[in-house]
Amino acid sequence: MFLILTNQPYLLPFASAAAALIYSIYLVRWILDQPQGTKDMLEISSAIAQGSSAYLKRQAKSAAMLALPISIILGLALGINTALGFLFGAAASAIAGFIGMNVAVRTNVRTTEAAKKGLNPALTTAFKGGSVTGLLVVGMALLVVTVFYYLTHDLPALIGLGFGGSLISVLARLGGGIYTKGADVGTDMVGKIEKNIPEDDIRNPGVIADLVGDNVGDCAGMAADLFETYAVTIVAAMILGHILFDNSASIFFPLALGGIAIIGSIIGSFFVKLGSDKAIMPALYKGLIVSAVFAAISFYPITTTFAPQLTGQNPFYLYLVSLIGIITTGLFVYITEAYTSKNSGPVKTIAEASVTGHGTNIIAGLAVSLKSTFFPVVVIAIAALGAFLLAGLYGVAIAAVSMLSLTGIVVAIDSFGPITDNAGGIAEMTNQPAKVREVTDGLDAVGNTTKAVTKGYAIGSAGLAALVLFAAYPQELSTATGHIQFDLSNPYVITGLFIGGALPYLFAAFCMEAVGKAAGAIVTEIRRQFKDIKGIMTGKNKPDYGRCVDIVTQAALKEMIVPALIPVVAPLIVGFVLGPQALGGLLIGSIITGIFVAISMTTGGAAWDNAKKYIEAGALGGKGSLAHQAAVTGDTVGDPYKDTAGPAINPMIKILNVVALLIAGFLV
Numbered sequence: 001m002f003l004i005l006t007n008q009p010y011l012l013p014f015a016s017a018a019a020a021l022i023y024s025i026y027l028v029r030w031i032l033d034q035p036q037g038t039k040d041m042l043e044i045s046s047a048i049a050q051g052s053s054a055y056l057k058r059q060a061k062s063a064a065m066l067a068l069p070i071s072i073i074l075g076l077a078l079g080i081n082t083a084l085g086f087l088f089g090a091a092a093s094a095i096a097g098f099i100g101m102n103v104a105v106r107t108n109v110r111t112t113e114a115a116k117k118g119l120n121p122a123l124t125t126a127f128k129g130g131s132v133t134g135l136l137v138v139g140m141a142l143l144v145v146t147v148f149y150y151l152t153h154d155l156p157a158l159i160g161l162g163f164g165g166s167l168i169s170v171l172a173r174l175g176g177g178i179y180t181k182g183a184d185v186g187t188d189m190v191g192k193i194e195k196n197i198p199e200d201d202i203r204n205p206g207v208i209a210d211l212v213g214d215n216v217g218d219c220a221g222m223a224a225d226l227f228e229t230y231a232v233t234i235v236a237a238m239i240l241g242h243i244l245f246d247n248s249a250s251i252f253f254p255l256a257l258g259g260i261a262i263i264g265s266i267i268g269s270f271f272v273k274l275g276s277d278k279a280i281m282p283a284l285y286k287g288l289i290v291s292a293v294f295a296a297i298s299f300y301p302i303t304t305t306f307a308p309q310l311t312g313q314n315p316f317y318l319y320l321v322s323l324i325g326i327i328t329t330g331l332f333v334y335i336t337e338a339y340t341s342k343n344s345g346p347v348k349t350i351a352e353a354s355v356t357g358h359g360t361n362i363i364a365g366l367a368v369s370l371k372s373t374f375f376p377v378v379v380i381a382i383a384a385l386g387a388f389l390l391a392g393l394y395g396v397a398i399a400a401v402s403m404l405s406l407t408g409i410v411v412a413i414d415s416f417g418p419i420t421d422n423a424g425g426i427a428e429m430t431n432q433p434a435k436v437r438e439v440t441d442g443l444d445a446v447g448n449t450t451k452a453v454t455k456g457y458a459i460g461s462a463g464l465a466a467l468v469l470f471a472a473y474p475q476e477l478s479t480a481t482g483h484i485q486f487d488l489s490n491p492y493v494i495t496g497l498f499i500g501g502a503l504p505y506l507f508a509a510f511c512m513e514a515v516g517k518a519a520g521a522i523v524t525e526i527r528r529q530f531k532d533i534k535g536i537m538t539g540k541n542k543p544d545y546g547r548c549v550d551i552v553t554q555a556a557l558k559e560m561i562v563p564a565l566i567p568v569v570a571p572l573i574v575g576f577v578l579g580p581q582a583l584g585g586l587l588i589g590s591i592i593t594g595i596f597v598a599i600s601m602t603t604g605g606a607a608w609d610n611a612k613k614y615i616e617a618g619a620l621g622g623k624g625s626l627a628h629q630a631a632v633t634g635d636t637v638g639d640p641y642k643d644t645a646g647p648a649i650n651p652m653i654k655i656l657n658v659v660a661l662l663i664a665g666f667l668v
Contacts, residue, residue, distance in 0.1 A: 009252035013146040016259035020139030020408065023266055024132050028103055031129055037113035040430045044208075045109035048422060051212035051549045052105050055556070056098055056220060059175050062557050063094065063168060066564070070167070074160055078662065081152050082160035089164025092144040093227045097172055097220035100133030104219045104415055108422035115427065115439035120274050122439050123283065126419045126447075127412065131269050134412030137223050138265065141165075141231040142258050155239050155251070162232040163658045169228035169651035170564050174511065176221035177644030179556035180213025182518025183548070184643075185636050189519070190526040192632050195537070196624060200425035203536050205529040205543035206522050209552050211425050214418040217643055218451055222414050225458055226407050228651055232658065233404045233465040234258055236472055237397035239661075241310075243475045244394055249309035254401045256302050257322065264294035265408030280446040281341075284413050288333070291409040292326050299323070299402070310394070317390040318398065324390075325402025328383045328464070329410075329457060332376060336456030339372045340606035341449050342614050346371070350611035354630035355620055361634040365611070369604020369641070373596050376456065380463045380595065393471045400464035407461075414454035417447035445613060452606035455647055459598045462650040466591045469657035473587060476664040477580055486584045496585025499574060503586075503656070504594040504649050507566050508601065511645035514559030521551050563648070567655035575660065580667040583660055590653050598649040605642025608634040 036042055067090050075083030107129025115122040148161055187206030191197050200207055234254045241250025268291030274283045299322040307315035339346050346368045353364035387399035420443035427440045477484045486493050525548055535541035575583040612631040614620075620627040 009248065009256070010146060010150055013142050013255040013259035016262040017139045017143035017146065019266065020135040020262050021143070024135045024139065027128050027132050031103065031107050031110060031125070031132070034110040034125060035113050037109050038430065041109050041112060041426055044426050044429055045105065047208050047545060048108065048211045048215065049102070049105040051208060052101055052215045054549075055179060055212065055216050055553050056101060058553060058557055059171065060094055060098075062175075062561070063090070063171050066171070066561075067164070067167060074662070078160065079157070081154045081157035085148055085157040085160035086164040088144055088148055089161035089231065090168045091164075092140045093165040093168040093224050096136045096140040096227050097223040100136050100223045100415065101215050101220040103132040104129055104419050105215050105422070107419050109426055111419055111423035111443070112426045112432065112436070112440060115423065115436045119278060119280075119439050119442065122423070122443060123272075123274060123280060126416050126423065126443060127269070127272050127284070129419050130415030131412040133219060133223050133415040134408045134410070135265065137227045137411050138230060138258070138262050138408040141227050142234070142255070142262065145231055145234055146255055155242055158235040158238065159658060159661050162228070162235045163655070163662065165228035165231045166651050166655045166658055167564075167568075169224040170567065170648060170655060171560060172221045172224035173648040173651055174560035174564055174644070175556045176213075176217035177511065177640070177648055178514045178518055178559050179552055180217030181515045181640045181644045182522055182555055183209035183213040183552045185515065185519035185639050186522025186526060188632060188636060189523055190530070193629060195530070198428060200428040202429040203539065203543065205526045205536070205545060206548045207425070207429070208545040209522065209548040211422050212549060213552070214421045218418040219415050221647070222454060222458070223411060225647060225650055226411050228654065229458065229462050229465055230258075230404045230407045232654055233400045233461070233468060236465065236468040237401050240397050240468060240472045240475065241394055243472070245310050247309055249306045250394070253302070253306040253310075254398070256306065257299060257398070257401050258405055260298040260302055261291070261295040261405030262408055264291040264298065265406065265412070267291065267294055268409045269412060280442060281449065284416065284446070284450065288406070288409050288413065291406055292330065295402070295405055296323055296326050313391055313394070318395065321387045321391045321395040321398045322402040324383050324387050325399040326406070328379060328399070328403050328460060329406050331379045332456045332460040333453050335375050335379070336453045336603060337449060339368065339603050340452040340610055342445060342610045342617070347607050347610045347614055350607055350634065351614045351620055351627070351631065354611065354615065354627040354634065357626070358630045358633045361611075361630040362637060365604055365608045365634050365638060368607045369600040372603035372607070373599045376460060376599050377595060380460060384464065384467055396464070396471065397468045400461065400468050403461045403464060410454055410457050413450045417451040420444045420447040448606070448609060448613065452602065452642070455602040455606070455642065456599070458647065458650055459595065459602060462598075462654060463591065463595045466594075466653050466657055469654060469661065470587050470591060473584060473657065473660050473664060476661060477668060484580070486581060486588075490581055492578055492582040493585040495578060496574060496582035497589040499570070500586035500589025500656075501593040503566065503570055503590050504597045504652065507563050507649065507652050508597055508645040510563035510566070511648055512640050514555075514563070515640035515644050517559060518552055518555035521555055522548055525551055567652045568659060571656050571659040572663065575663055575667050580664070583667065587657055587660055590656050594649050594653040598646045601641040601646030605638035605646065608638030609642065611635075
């Protein structure tokens with residue numbers, strides 16, 4: 001293997017990416033061969049699939065209108081390779097999300113049907129559906145980076161590829177997040193609070209839009225997010241390695257780590273099985289643990305092969321750096337679950353605060369969201385410092401690549417969430433027997449936690465990735481001007497820090513406002529239908545589901561454009577008006593506050609959501625109680641926190657850094 005790695009360095013990443021895509025095709029065929037259920041189940045599943053596909057197609061058109069002029073500008077300013085890289089990255093990110101989402105909306109009804117046979121068949125079906133998305137993300141990302149570099153041998157053009165993935169990521173996160181939470185909040189506000197009907201009641205006009213949102217937000221959005229983070233991190237490590245060592249080993253080492261870890265994700269997926277205790281979360285974690293152990297073992301021969309060619313790098317220290325990335329993943333999973341699982345202390349605290357009213361629920365939720373930032377940030381700081389002390393800047397890059405190497409299995413666990421959420425909705429809307437609902441409800445409850453855990457992982461990895469990108473920025477400047485420092489006594493650096501620190505707050509504010517506008521439009525429409533369409537509540541007439549889907553689609557596509565432009569335009573203005581040092585300050589300021597805002601929003605929002613579910617399970621008066629009404633209000637605030645604004649900050653801070661890298665040569 002060592003000879004192959006040395007003489008054919010493209011072979012391992014290419015073969016691993018191909019294996020991921022081939023196995024994904026096998027899983028798709030397996031899923032489509034499973035029974036789909038009854039006619040009424042298929043009608044609902046078909047409506048979800050049509051709504052999801054229609055939204056993504058319209059989102060793709062909006063993205064193309066933005067991407068094409070950018071690609072022309074990149075071609076004129078930086079060359080045809082950078083423009084092509086941008087288009088390759090954008091297209092691959094969109095394709096991975098689109099295919100994964102389409103498989104997910106066909107897996108949901110099959111999961112409901114499998115639930116009739118028991119928990120294990122339903123778990124297997126849902127997880128295999130999620131695995132398609134996970135393996136597509138890493139397979140497409142590694143394949144595109146490897147093939148593009150093989151064809152061009154142009155490292156700077158890879159920054160364009162990362163930019164393309166980042167742009168699609170922020171649009172998918174924004175558009176999907178606005179869609180899913182606009183529909184969810186609006187549907188819940190009228191259905192649960194005003195009409196006192198269940199969450200997925202077929203009488204609610206917004207219920208199909210809500211189920212569509214789970215897929216375009218949590219499935220396609222997360223896929224695009226982690227595709228971008230994965231690709232950008234590997235590209236940044238390749239570029240930084242080339243600047244520091246100027247040899248091929250530093251370029252191919254990150255690709256090799258990513259390639260061998262994909263094999264680990266495929267192997268780990270076979271270990272997701274229920275134990276004798278029938279516990280769902282441990283079954284999912286078994287796959288993650290096996291993947292992590294395989295990666296930890298396999299990284300050693302990879303490291304000892306490449307390290308001798310990296311001047312000044314101790315092979316054992318570099319291997320320890322790769323373990324730091326894996327350990328950081330485990331810690332983020334543990335910390336996020338400790339704050340967000342349904343029976344955790346913080347979640348129970350919010351639930352108990354709901355007994356005394358809406359205001360105390362909001363106060364408790366905000367407190368949990370603020371507290372939740374401390375330990376993850378400490379983990380990121382220790383990981384970055386430890387990697388730096390062991391192997392310098394390149395060590396930080398390798399730690400980030402190692403952390404992202406588990407993306408395949410992590411996204412598989414995440415996509416399990418929207419599939420089981422939809423499966424539960426289909427079961428309720430078609431009045432399935434209690435034993436079926438018991439299975440789908442159990443899967444859905446765990447799916448909510450897996451989505452929260454994955455968002456925590458995405459933020460942590462994005463934090464390390466952004467630090468790597470920032471490390472590459474002064475290196476790029478130094479190649480043109482010699483040594484450059486970012487001195488805190490420099491007023492331009494301080495000015496940049498303040499501007500950069502403010503950007504995540506401004507960006508998040510636009511996201512929250514967008515959800516509020518979309519939700520308001522849905523509330524108005526749902527109230528109108530309940531008033532004008534007689535017989536909805538008695539079941540004599542059906543609501544106009546399509547109207548709600550269309551309203552929230554238009555709102556999401558309209559509202560996503562302005563916040564998406566912020567990370568593209570801000571570095572251009574600051575860089576060309578205030579100079580490269582101010583831009584450096586902007587980058588580090590956005591990373592620092594961005595991590596805090598993202599963690600507080602995603603973790604706090606998930607805790608609010610599970611506090612509601614904890615009460616709905618029968619605690620503190622159960623459904624319909626005053627505590628439940630207050631918890632629904634808290635969840636209404638937490639929804640755009642955890643599924644729109646918080647996650648979208650990940651690609652936002654990386655776009656800032658990627659744009660800075662692209663324009664660095666023009667600032668000196």
